[in-house]
Amino acid sequence: MSNQVRNYSPLIISASPHIRDVESIPRIMWSVVLALIPAGIAGLFVFGYYCLYIIFLSVATAVITEAIIAWQRKMPVFSTIGDGSAVVTGILLAYILPPGVSWYVPVVGSFFAIAIVKHTFGGLGNNIWNPALAARAFLQVAYPVAVNSDWRILHHGIGNLVHNIVKIDSEGNMIDAVTRATPLAKEAGAETYHLAQLLMGNVPGCIGETSVIALLLGGMYLIYKRYIKWYIPVYYIATVFIMVLILPPQMKTPWANNPFYHIFAGGLFLGAFFMATDMVTSPLTKPGLVIFAVGAGILTVLIRFYSGYPEGVCYSILLMNTATPLIDRFTKPRLYGTRIKRV
Amino acid sequence: MIPYVKSKLKTFVGGIHPREDGKHLTRDTKEIAAPLPKTVYLLMNQHIGAPCKPIVKKGDFVKKGQLVGESQGFVSANIHASISGKVLDVAPWPHPVTGTKSPAVIIERADDDSWIEGADVPFDPDQITPDQIRQLVQSAGIVGLGGATFPTHVKLTPPRDKTIDTVVMNGAECEPYLTCDYRLMLDKPHEIIQGLKLVMKCIGCKNAHIGIEANKEDVYALFKSIVSDEPNIKVDLLEVKYPQGAEHQLIKALLHREFKPKQLPLEVGAIVINVATAFSIYEAVRFKRPLIQRIITVTGDGVEKPQNFLVRLGTPVKSLLEEAMASPHINKIIFGGPMMGIAQSNRDTAVTVKGTGGILALRSAQQFRSRACIRCGRCIEHCPYGLNPGELSIQSEAQEFNLAQENNVMECKECGCCTYICPAKRPIVHLIKFAKVEIAKQTAKKAASAG
Ligand code: SF4
Numbered sequence A: 001m002s003n004q005v006r007n008y009s010p011l012i013i014s015a016s017p018h019i020r021d022v023e024s025i026p027r028i029m030w031s032v033v034l035a036l037i038p039a040g041i042a043g044l045f046v047f048g049y050y051c052l053y054i055i056f057l058s059v060a061t062a063v064i065t066e067a068i069i070a071w072q073r074k075m076p077v078f079s080t081i082g083d084g085s086a087v088v089t090g091i092l093l094a095y096i097l098p099p100g101v102s103w104y105v106p107v108v109g110s111f112f113a114i115a116i117v118k119h120t121f122g123g124l125g126n127n128i129w130n131p132a133l134a135a136r137a138f139l140q141v142a143y144p145v146a147v148n149s150d151w152r153i154l155h156h157g158i159g160n161l162v163h164n165i166v167k168i169d170s171e172g173n174m175i176d177a178v179t180r181a182t183p184l185a186k187e188a189g190a191e192t193y194h195l196a197q198l199l200m201g202n203v204p205g206c207i208g209e210t211s212v213i214a215l216l217l218g219g220m221y222l223i224y225k226r227y228i229k230w231y232i233p234v235y236y237i238a239t240v241f242i243m244v245l246i247l248p249p250q251m252k253t254p255w256a257n258n259p260f261y262h263i264f265a266g267g268l269f270l271g272a273f274f275m276a277t278d279m280v281t282s283p284l285t286k287p288g289l290v291i292f293a294v295g296a297g298i299l300t301v302l303i304r305f306y307s308g309y310p311e312g313v314c315y316s317i318l319l320m321n322t323a324t325p326l327i328d329r330f331t332k333p334r335l336y337g338t339r340i341k342r343v
Numbered sequence B: 001m002i003p004y005v006k007s008k009l010k011t012f013v014g015g016i017h018p019r020e021d022g023k024h025l026t027r028d029t030k031e032i033a034a035p036l037p038k039t040v041y042l043l044m045n046q047h048i049g050a051p052c053k054p055i056v057k058k059g060d061f062v063k064k065g066q067l068v069g070e071s072q073g074f075v076s077a078n079i080h081a082s083i084s085g086k087v088l089d090v091a092p093w094p095h096p097v098t099g100t101k102s103p104a105v106i107i108e109r110a111d112d113d114s115w116i117e118g119a120d121v122p123f124d125p126d127q128i129t130p131d132q133i134r135q136l137v138q139s140a141g142i143v144g145l146g147g148a149t150f151p152t153h154v155k156l157t158p159p160r161d162k163t164i165d166t167v168v169m170n171g172a173e174c175e176p177y178l179t180c181d182y183r184l185m186l187d188k189p190h191e192i193i194q195g196l197k198l199v200m201k202c203i204g205c206k207n208a209h210i211g212i213e214a215n216k217e218d219v220y221a222l223f224k225s226i227v228s229d230e231p232n233i234k235v236d237l238l239e240v241k242y243p244q245g246a247e248h249q250l251i252k253a254l255l256h257r258e259f260k261p262k263q264l265p266l267e268v269g270a271i272v273i274n275v276a277t278a279f280s281i282y283e284a285v286r287f288k289r290p291l292i293q294r295i296i297t298v299t300g301d302g303v304e305k306p307q308n309f310l311v312r313l314g315t316p317v318k319s320l321l322e323e324a325m326a327s328p329h330i331n332k333i334i335f336g337g338p339m340m341g342i343a344q345s346n347r348d349t350a351v352t353v354k355g356t357g358g359i360l361a362l363r364s365a366q367q368f369r370s371r372a373c374i375r376c377g378r379c380i381e382h383c384p385y386g387l388n389p390g391e392l393s394i395q396s397e398a399q400e401f402n403l404a405q406e407n408n409v410m411e412c413k414e415c416g417c418c419t420y421i422c423p424a425k426r427p428i429v430h431l432i433k434f435a436k437v438e439i440a441k442q443t444a445k446k447a448a449s450a451g
């Protein structure tokens, strides 16, 4: 047999199974990018072209940082940035920054998210905190003024889309904009917005967080594709709703006790659909995820009601991220056949 | 066609719906006898348990059905000559499943293809006693033909303190691509039912339950009509889902009983036999024919004529592939189905064994690049045995075998659902197998140092 000429191709030897599902990490991550686009477009119409610049800076810094670190860690550079996770982080960070923030804020934030929060823990899959949220928390400390002011918004709002864009473009940078208080501002005399405005996103706020409808559109797509689990946002938002109903708020604003106002205002929808659902930093099993979502909901309302901050989504999710290993430990899957009692 | 409501179909929790089905390739090919091989290679370990001892030597002349490998101990199964001819050699030969060399009896075919004296004689099964059945099954060397290759006579000898109330027959055939059981059920339904009744008689069990996946409605109708006047034999349609045909999932779907992965079905009062096994039990009892052949599906995009063959044990795969007009550009040969099958390293030396139900020849097999686990939880959701496959794979990679053991790595059935579904394409089953081997080594070492 040995002197027989073999013009065969070599055989692949691998362990079973020999077929795989089509889903892959790049497919999931790029779908998340796609799902985030509607919220970005809404931000563009509400806040003007400048926010595109912020998004671009944030994504570019994230991708470049990821590439350099991958190269340093001797990981395949192109497939590492090609998995799309750095792009997702970049977009998410930009979405939780004020629309008028200075250029260096997204750059520093993105670098921190990728280099410190993600790669010092081992890169994709190993980070404890959601990189975008942890970076935002870092910026809160590093540039407390920059990330809490400049809540500019275009005069015409989302109702006059084309006019807005064209006008701002021809008249130069943000001339048409005004700075107003965010919906969740607690100061006496702060503005109250109409619920319809909150749904459309026609209110001051961070770049990608204001339009509930746009976020819902992207979130529904991800739920339909089964890339995120429906019960995370549902439990999260429902918990906020219920907590607002039962807890006595400390502030004296007209909307303080209005659960609808609370779930539509601020970053709850962005957090519930795109941050709490981050697979890496949330628990593994369904019971764990429900605990995670409910816990985040409770913390969000506690922070909104009883702390100095107007918004609690960021910190509540970060705290629950921290608790994730613990939750996982108590919600391990149960070995098959150990559920029933033996007679 | 019998109308059914999909949600009413019986099934289990977890599992997957493989996106490649491949059964259409061979569904409609009635099995034909493969040309008799020039040489057969009869490996001495074609079952779970102790390997057989070769009892013939080089130069002997053996007849079809003659015992050539004698079982060693109770958990072991005889090997018989699958053709008549001269023993060329008794020598080690690469085993297609274990991957190492095992002793084999190599027989060169003579022209005569008649049975040995004493085999292939009709025998009236009406008067037979349970012990006789067990004894005939044992001497015929029958093993579980669904792939597990557990010696059947052991299954037919349940411990005295366990009562078996139901014999479950597996007609699910949930592995993609394979249709060998389907063809057998279509062609020999009466014989299969007879075999099932012999099993019931042997262990003194009144009830039987047959499970068939919903993609084989014709078989379901056939079986239903055969047992229509026997209320103690139930036939049910099951959802088409992998691994519906595994013992745990089958018993869950049909009898709603659960037991731990490592336990045997007799813990919950059931035994499971595959349809092909039932058929060979019938053959062994009714005609005293030992197990020397089986139906094998030869399929995949690497063969031009995918079909079912009736194949003698020990037939070289090469000749089967030639018969099915395999392309020279095949890049993967799999023994079994795509979910649990074993990739072959050598197309010239691979020979069929009792557990081989399919040979899958692929020319476009992919290799997957694995990434880090992103903790998506899909593997947990789909693992039918309630394990955390992703965590186990990480612990195996880090060589933290003790941790893996705490997390029940030894309970994994290697069904492959987790690996199929993982978006990071992690080779989870591979890593779990690695951990199991390492843990077995450690345990052996500990036992050695303690003893
Ligand atoms: S399916 Fe893969 S990526 Fe997801 S948790 Fe399991 S091992 Fe990790």
Ligand code: SF4
Binding pocket: B382, B383, B384, B385, B386, B387, B388, B389, B411, B412, B413, B414, B415, B416, B417, B418, B419, B428, B429, B432
């Ligand atoms: S191969 Fe093991 S861990 Fe993976 S799904 Fe099957 S039983 Fe679970």
